[in-house]
Amino acid sequence: MTPAPVPIENQESRIQNPPPRGRGALFLDRDGTLIPDKDYLADPAQVELIPGVADALRRARTLGYALFLFTNQSGIGRGYHTIADTHACNARMLELIGLGPDLFAGTCIAPEAPDQPSLYRKPSPRFILESVAAHGLDPARCWMVGDRESDLAAGAAAGIRSAAVCTGKHDAAGWTGRLPAGVPLFADFPAFVATLA
Numbered sequence: 001m002t003p004a005p006v007p008i009e010n011q012e013s014r015i016q017n018p019p020p021r022g023r024g025a026l027f028l029d030r031d032g033t034l035i036p037d038k039d040y041l042a043d044p045a046q047v048e049l050i051p052g053v054a055d056a057l058r059r060a061r062t063l064g065y066a067l068f069l070f071t072n073q074s075g076i077g078r079g080y081h082t083i084a085d086t087h088a089c090n091a092r093m094l095e096l097i098g099l100g101p102d103l104f105a106g107t108c109i110a111p112e113a114p115d116q117p118s119l120y121r122k123p124s125p126r127f128i129l130e131s132v133a134a135h136g137l138d139p140a141r142c143w144m145v146g147d148r149e150s151d152l153a154a155g156a157a158a159g160i161r162s163a164a165v166c167t168g169k170h171d172a173a174g175w176t177g178r179l180p181a182g183v184p185l186f187a188d189f190p191a192f193v194a195t196l197a
Helices: 053-062 083-097 126-135 149-158 189-193
Strands: 012-015 025-028 066-072 106-110 142-146 161-165
Touching (some): 053 083, 066 126, 083 106, 126 142, 126 149, 142 189
Parallel strands (some): 025 066, 025 142
Antiparallel strands (some): 012 106
């Protein structure tokens, strides 16, 4: 008999604003992909965008991609800050992006520390799989974009493509020997979006 999942305090996965069926989607890491990675970010005043991100998100949306935010926030599980702090930082990020509060069709905040039981913490593909099923997305037109190996692994486990960026944990040299075969590497998220059609 399979044991029941362990409930995780503060765990949150929200799916909203369903896009049309058969659509492509971008599942986006936050820290190191859309905003600079500031360890355990909890103060909205410290949120800033990586240059070009707002325009890149606008272009992706214009091309018809649904946008999803998928972020590990272990600072919550470690007791460094709260999920309310993360929501406040996300709200500030959306304000800076300037494309409205409903930019993301879904948001997943995985609050667990690495040593805690987890359902959604990347590299788990659960949020991606749930979103693809709930929205009838076309996996062949979906990407997971991030700056860490766990981002790429989540995309691979979900059966979608992954792309790595050099604006967070690793620069181009740092990705050497870490980038899985077939995963493209981009200077930043805007450079990735420039390749989309």
